Amino acid sequence: xxxxxxxxxxxxxxxxxxxxxxxxxxxxxxxxxxxxxxxxxxxxxxxxxxxxxxxxxxxxxxxxxxxxxxxxxxxxxxxxxxxxxxxxxxxxxxxxxxxxxxxxxxxxxxxxxxxxxxxxxxxxxxxxxxxxxxxxxxxxxxxxxxxxxxxxxxxxxxxxxxxxxxxxxxxxxxxxxxxxxxxxxxxxxxxxxxxxxxxxxxxxxxxxxxxxxxxxxxxxxxxxxxxxxxxxxxxxxxxxxxxxxxxxxxxxxxxxxxxxxxxxxxxxxxxxxxxxxxxxxxxxxxxxxxxxxxxxxxxxxxxxxxx
Amino acid sequence: xxxxxxxxxxxxxxxxxxxxxxxxxxxxxxxxxxxxxxxxxxxxxxxxxxxxxxxxxxxxxxxxxxxxxxxxxxxxxxxxxxxxxxxxxxxxxxxxxxxxxxxxxxxxxxxxxxxxxxxxxxxxxxxxxxxxxxxxxxxxxxxxxxxxxxxxxxxxxxxxxxxxxxxxxxxxxxxxxxxxxxxxxxxxxxxxxxxxxxxxxxxxxxxxxxxxxxxxxxxxxxxxxxxxxxxxxxxxxxxxxxxxxxxxxxxxxxxxxxxxxxxxxxxxxxxxxxxxxxxxxxxxxxxxxxxxxxxxxxxxxxxxxxx
DNA sequence: TAATTGTTCTTTCTAGACAAAAACCAACCC
DNA sequence: GGGTTGGTTTTTGTCTAGAAAGAACAATTA
Numbered sequence: 001x002x003x004x005x006x007x008x009x010x011x012x013x014x015x016x017x018x019x020x021x022x023x024x025x026x027x028x029x030x031x032x033x034x035x036x037x038x039x040x041x042x043x044x045x046x047x048x049x050x051x052x053x054x055x056x057x058x059x060x061x062x063x064x065x066x067x068x069x070x071x072x073x074x075x076x077x078x079x080x081x082x083x084x085x086x087x088x089x090x091x092x093x094x095x096x097x098x099x100x101x102x103x104x105x106x107x108x109x110x111x112x113x114x115x116x117x118x119x120x121x122x123x124x125x126x127x128x129x130x131x132x133x134x135x136x137x138x139x140x141x142x143x144x145x146x147x148x149x150x151x152x153x154x155x156x157x158x159x160x161x162x163x164x165x166x167x168x169x170x171x172x173x174x175x176x177x178x179x180x181x182x183x184x185x186x187x188x189x190x191x192x193x194x195x196x197x198x199x200x201x202x203x204x205x206x207x208x209x210x211x212x213x214x215x216x217x218x219x220x221x222x223x224x225x226x227x228x229x230x231x232x233x234x235x236x237x238x239x240x241x242x243x244x245x246x247x248x249x250x251x252x253x254x255x256x257x258x259x260x261x262x263x264x265x266x267x268x269x270x271x272x273x274x275x276x277x278x279x280x281x282x283x284x285x286x287x288x289x290x291x292x293x294x295x296x297x298x299x300x301x302x303x304x305x306x307x
Numbered sequence: 308x309x310x311x312x313x314x315x316x317x318x319x320x321x322x323x324x325x326x327x328x329x330x331x332x333x334x335x336x337x338x339x340x341x342x343x344x345x346x347x348x349x350x351x352x353x354x355x356x357x358x359x360x361x362x363x364x365x366x367x368x369x370x371x372x373x374x375x376x377x378x379x380x381x382x383x384x385x386x387x388x389x390x391x392x393x394x395x396x397x398x399x400x401x402x403x404x405x406x407x408x409x410x411x412x413x414x415x416x417x418x419x420x421x422x423x424x425x426x427x428x429x430x431x432x433x434x435x436x437x438x439x440x441x442x443x444x445x446x447x448x449x450x451x452x453x454x455x456x457x458x459x460x461x462x463x464x465x466x467x468x469x470x471x472x473x474x475x476x477x478x479x480x481x482x483x484x485x486x487x488x489x490x491x492x493x494x495x496x497x498x499x500x501x502x503x504x505x506x507x508x509x510x511x512x513x514x515x516x517x518x519x520x521x522x523x524x525x526x527x528x529x530x531x532x533x534x535x536x537x538x539x540x541x542x543x544x545x546x547x548x549x550x551x552x553x554x555x556x557x558x559x560x561x562x563x564x565x566x567x568x569x570x571x572x573x574x575x576x577x578x579x580x581x582x583x584x585x586x587x588x589x590x591x592x593x594x595x596x597x598x599x600x601x602x603x604x605x606x607x608x609x610x611x612x613x614x
Numbered sequence: 615t616a617a618t619t620g621t622t623c624t625t626t627c628t629a630g631a632c633a634a635a636a637a638c639c640a641a642c643c644c
Numbered sequence: 645g646g647g648t649t650g651g652t653t654t655t656t657g658t659c660t661a662g663a664a665a666g667a668a669c670a671a672t673t674a
Binding site: 309431 | 626632636643
């Protein structure tokens with residue numbers, strides 16, 4: 001059966017929305033709500049009827065009115081608002097990065113399903129999508145092998161990343177003056193400067209800024225395969241940095257400064273300067289990642305199930 | 308329920324194997340058969356008991372003997388020996404490339420399942436794996452959109468392909484004399500020369516040779532992401548050329564000659580020469596692909612299901 | 615008549631079931 | 645005692661089912 005996480009998240013969002021409205025104010029139409037909550041009208045109607053049943057909005061469908069803006073119904077817990085698929089991703093990344101799974105470990109669909117509390121279908125679907133990240137491999141009729149979050153993985157990842165990023169940076173630096181990207185990168189520079197000023201409190205915010213910066217560079221000449229590759233980078237870094245807090249503030253400060261020289265070089269329209277700054281930044285990012293790879297020997301227990 | 312395609316293929320292979328043995332000869336052990344048929348011993352035992360029931364081999368398990376080497380039991384039809392997943396791939400590629408699906412077409416899991424005669428699960432699994440090929444895109448809770456086998460796709464594909472192949476070719480040309488790859492590429496050159504001599508009859512064999520050649524180049528410095536990208540190339544070309552027979556003989560002849568100059572350049576250890584030959588080959592391959600892309604306008608009907 | 619709500623139909627997501635295939639363990643045997 | 649076969653257990657591949665979410669169509673209201 002499908003979970004109703006979409007409904008629950010929409011319901012919570014609707015409560016937020018209502019609390020911004022005053023008491024006695026009228027609600028927007030179902031279509032408008034559908035757009036602002038990002039769900040279908042069917043779900044909006046379910047939310048509205050739940051709200052009406054709880055006495056938060058008044059009855060007339062043509063003219064719904066907010067009854068109690070504050071102290072409304074209780075929200076659904078955060079955990080119930082994420083789809084199974086998303087939860088599987090989170091739990092798997094946790095298993096892999098935080099629990100430091102050994103290279104060569106056999107992945108058992110059934111066991112993971114039990115461990116994560118979902119059906120095997122959900123695990124299979126995730127593993128199939130995750131395959132492209134190069135960290136697992138399938139043995140037909142047998143199962144999956146975890147190849148390990150190793151130095152090799154980091155090196156291969158960064159070899160491609162450097163090729164792609166240099167290519168995009170060169171294109172970016174050669175962009176015509178009329179390109180709207182110049183304005184966007186100046187805005188991003190400002191964001192970097194601001195964040196640097198408040199680095200002590202806000203260093204966690206760098207992760208998102210980093211992703212947006214690199215994706216902006218790539219947007220100079222869009223290529224779906226490069227975009228797809230950046231999904232890998234983003235996912236790995238997102239989870240990796242969530243569980244590797246060592247020197248986080250300092251690492252991020254260094255990275256921001258590297259970004260700033262990189263941006264300066266781009267704004268200076270100098271391709272050699274850009275390349276230098278880009279290479280320097282990627283080299284230090286690579287070092288950070290390598291330092292935390294679990295480069296143990298492959299598990300001594302039978303690797304997978306050989307025939 | 309699981310299909311028994313593994314058993315049926317193993318059974319057919321076992322018949323082939325037996326026909327190579329004489330009548331009265333004794334069969335290898337279950338373990339040996341398991342290795343040579345590429346299935347588990349469980350499946351081997353099922354095959355053996357079927358064979359015994361059909362009177363093809365004698366009874367004593369410790370010493371099985373071939374009864375009738377020729378005129379044995381009837382083989383299972385080819386179609387029953389391929390797993391559902393593989394059939395879905397074939398049918399989908401057919402739908403996409405041969406039936407020339409329009410860019411923007413919504414992909415309906417249920418409809419495809421009905422059309423292909425499999426359960427929706429099979430379709431979902433395929434689509435999830437196929438997503439990385441950059442030809443489809445997912446709308447959560449809604450469905451998939453086919454982005455089209457367009458000129459843009461071909462251009463983006465070849466931009467990456469050129470980056471990867473030039474990188475690998477440069478590494479290859481700089482390989483030490485002691486590398487075993489030099490011997491391998493000489494063997495491949497010989498295969499090219501042979502095929503060129505018999506091009507009139509054997510031009511279909513080029514597809515496989517092409518794939519092996521490019522994968523050899525890439526093996527000079529293995530990178531899982533490049534390997535993964537070559538899976539895309541291989542799949543696209545495999546199916547594409549199966550349904551685009553126009554000028555096939557001539558196209559392949561040209562490609563073989565290009566490969567040969569490419570190989571000569573590599574054997575000459577000349578990086579500039581190698582780059583030139585590599586670029587020339589990829590440019591003509593790109594032209595071929597572009598010429599056959601379905602570059603129609605996106606379908607005018609609602610693209611996907613917007614909210 | 616254009617936007618809004620009501621109703622119905624379709625499709626996606628997830629659980630659950632079950633045979634096929636693999637893996638494991640025990641007995642056997644020159 | 646290492647290889648071989650006989651049972652048993654575990655896991656994978658695929659189908660079916662059913663509620664949630666989306667989409668389409670009809671009715672209604674201003």
